[in-house]
Amino acid sequence: MGSKLLKLFATYKTFFFMYASFLGAGGAVLLAFTKEESFFLVNNHFSAFGDVFFKLLTHVGDGLLFGLIILVLLFYSYRKALLGLVIFIASALIAQVLKLTYFDDVMRPVAHFGKDVDMHFVEGVARHVKNSFPSGHSTSVFALALFLVLVFNMRKTGWLMAIIAILVGYSRVYLAVHFPVDVYAGSFIGVVTALVIYTWLDAPFESKFGDKGFLNR
Secondary structure, X not given: OXXXXXXXXXXXXXXXXXXXXXXXXXXXXXXXXXXXXXXXXXXXXXXXXHHHHHHXXXXXXXXXXXXXXXXXXXXXXXXXXXXHHHHHHHHHXXXXXXXXXXXXXXXXXXXXXXXXOOOOOOOOOOOOOOOOXXXXXXHHHHHHHHHHHHHOOOOOXXXXXXXXXXXXXXXXXXXXXXXXXXXXXXXXXXXXXXXXXXXXXXXXXXXXXXXXXXXXX
């Protein structure tokens, strides 16, 4: 598996370079600032455009888009659809198990800070209280981004998928529903899960299904 992973890193270097840059910059921020300070570095910088943009963009990570893409892929490629389904289920399961067990007591910003701290909220965005760590939206969108890069061979445009995923993660803090560390951890879960499952199952699925789908049996 190690040689396969190295080949993927080299082949899709635009995605992994952008993601590594995100990990490096994000890690530096998390080390330099407290959990609360890093939150306000994002949440305190807002605009009317940002309120609309990030409120819409954040839905890319809610899992519905991932599910829709999997359904569409069934018509063209069982292999791609099944890969997407396993990646989606596995990454979501890992994130939710962590949320509901080991980190069940980690509060969202609204509960962590209480009423005495001035935060920027966007109207129409649900203000959850518990299960902040890790960010499920971030897990989903990073898993989806890498999945699309791998199955559609996005060698040159992988950086764009990484940026979209990063912006969705940023939206979770902008909208005051997560801390940066939640997004950071969620992104890692999503990327690692997609990498491991693709490396493990792509060849067996290709051997079994080839290019078959509902429309090309």
